[in-house]
Amino acid sequence: MGRAPCCDKNGLKKGPWTPEEDQKLIDYIQKHGYGNWRTLPKNAGLQRCGKSCRLRWTNYLRPDIKRGRFSFEEEETIIQLHSILGNKWSAIAARLPGRTDNEIKNYWNTHIRKRLLRMGIDPVTHSPRLDLLDLSSILSNSSLYNNTSSQMDMSRLLGFQPLVNPELLKLATSLLSNQHQNNFQGNDNQMQNNYNPMLQTTQIQAPIQNPLPNCTTMTNTATPTTDTATLTDTSNQTGVPFFDEAQLMGPSFEQYPTNIPNFDAQNLDHLQSNGLSMPNIQPTNAFGYYGTSHQTFMDPSLSSNHTFQSNGSEGHHQSFFNYGPSVMSTPSSSPTPLNSSSNSTTYVNSSGTENSPESYCNEMMKFEIPDILDVNQFLLAQSN
DNA sequence: AAATAAGACAACCGCTCTGCT
DNA sequence: CAGCAGAGCGGTTGTCTTATT
Numbered sequence: 001m002g003r004a005p006c007c008d009k010n011g012l013k014k015g016p017w018t019p020e021e022d023q024k025l026i027d028y029i030q031k032h033g034y035g036n037w038r039t040l041p042k043n044a045g046l047q048r049c050g051k052s053c054r055l056r057w058t059n060y061l062r063p064d065i066k067r068g069r070f071s072f073e074e075e076e077t078i079i080q081l082h083s084i085l086g087n088k089w090s091a092i093a094a095r096l097p098g099r100t101d102n103e104i105k106n107y108w109n110t111h112i113r114k115r116l117l118r119m120g121i122d123p124v125t126h127s128p129r130l131d132l133l134d135l136s137s138i139l140s141n142s143s144l145y146n147n148t149s150s151q152m153d154m155s156r157l158l159g160f161q162p163l164v165n166p167e168l169l170k171l172a173t174s175l176l177s178n179q180h181q182n183n184f185q186g187n188d189n190q191m192q193n194n195y196n197p198m199l200q201t202t203q204i205q206a207p208i209q210n211p212l213p214n215c216t217t218m219t220n221t222a223t224p225t226t227d228t229a230t231l232t233d234t235s236n237q238t239g240v241p242f243f244d245e246a247q248l249m250g251p252s253f254e255q256y257p258t259n260i261p262n263f264d265a266q267n268l269d270h271l272q273s274n275g276l277s278m279p280n281i282q283p284t285n286a287f288g289y290y291g292t293s294h295q296t297f298m299d300p301s302l303s304s305n306h307t308f309q310s311n312g313s314e315g316h317h318q319s320f321f322n323y324g325p326s327v328m329s330t331p332s333s334s335p336t337p338l339n340s341s342s343n344s345t346t347y348v349n350s351s352g353t354e355n356s357p358e359s360y361c362n363e364m365m366k367f368e369i370p371d372i373l374d375v376n377q378f379l380l381a382q383s384n
Numbered sequence: 385a386a387a388t389a390a391g392a393c394a395a396c397c398g399c400t401c402t403g404c405t
Numbered sequence: 406c407a408g409c410a411g412a413g414c415g416g417t418t419g420t421c422t423t424a425t426t
Contacts, residue, residue: 016394016420038411054412055395090414105415106393114391 013047017056021046025053026061059102066098070107078104079112083126 013021028044034057037050046053059065070078074096081092089101089108096104108123116123 014396036411050411051397052395058413060394087415101414102394109416110392 012049012052014052017060021048022056022061025057029057029061055102059100062100064098065100070099070111074099075107075112078108079116079126082108082112082123086124 024044024046028040032043034040034054037054040046040050041048041053044053048056077096078092081095085091087105089105093099093101093104113123116126120128122128
């Protein structure tokens with residue numbers, strides 16, 4: 001296609017921007033506005049390529065950028081959005097006023113991702129690292145499947161029954177059960193790679209009602225009439241699919257004719273830009289995936305006048321859905337903002353002590369990795 | 385105090401998407 | 406429809422700062 005290089009490298013400066021360069025760029029954009037980034041540096045007297053100027057402006061110099069530490073709410077929102085959207089940083093950034101995709105990406109990679117790994121949570125799937133377990137050795141213990149109390153056996157084996165989320169335990173047991181039924185044909189890696197309880201549970205629970213296009217091997221190999229019974233989570237028989245990426249990003253809401261608000265990222269932007277308000281979203285099932293009634297949606301790409309707000313009470317910006325108990329239960333000691341109208345919110349748990357984001361995160365993901373699992377070794381492997 | 389490691393974040397690279405001609 | 410440029414995106418690298426030995 002004879003694509004031209006993004007910039008002519010001859011004589012163009014690279015690397016960190018100087019204050020003088022920043023000022024030149026700011027002055028120019030204040031005078032002329034931005035756009036046509038290719039010609040902008042020349043007109044502004046900058047020895048930079050247009051792409052570099054655009055990045056500098058969008059990631060650093062833009063006046064509406066919020067600097068400084070991420071708040072707890074922002075961090076929580078990032079984690080939740082990432083569990084649905086994955087590494088779609090721009091989509092995540094669109095829900096975090098004043099934050100850039102680059103900033104969120106960096107923060108994720110340097111803070112959140114490492115913390116999740118430390119806690120034994122796969123930052124990609126947001127599920128506990130089942131691959132930390134030697135599933136094959138577990139499966140070799142056939143007695144595990146010879147009775148109906150396999151869940152108890154499993155939890156005893158893992159040694160975290162009192163702490164692990166029971167839904168997670170059910171899921172893990174189901175997975176193991178399914179693997180056993182399929183004679184564990186050497187595709188455990190595939191299974192691990194595909195496993196995302198946030199998405200997979202939907203497919204497992206309602207493979208017919210929710211035929212997502214990205215159905216994985218696990219789902220595809222399952223015969224709905226038989227395997228569904230094996231994999232069905234009896235705690236959620238409503239057939240209402242989870243609020244997943246397909247709903248957030250995709251256009252196929254007609255698949256869900258009832259109870260599912262027309263709510264995805266693109267439509268949200270449309271709604272916002274048209275000044276429409278969000279329908280009052282209420283949890284449609286026991287998992288409460290649509291969160292509380294206190295929801296404010298803001299899109300930094302729009303002016304600050306376009307605050308997107310549900311019918312809940314005003315003010316406090318809250319992440320717009322909650323984790324169901326399938327993986328990360330919001331604990332009963334979930335922190336409550338002391339002052340919901342303040343930007344600098346202090347959180348207390350039920351014991352009245354302040355919660356740092358990390359401590360809350362630890363609470364939120366309340367399970368422990370048994371000693372038999374060498375998480376440090378895993379972290380080492382991850383960094384290689 | 386110096387050397388080294390780790391952390392944090394700005395910036396770059398290469399690819400894709402979109403709109404125009 | 407093809408070609409092209411502009412713009413955006415996600416992954417990666419580079420550099421500076423801070424902590425540790």
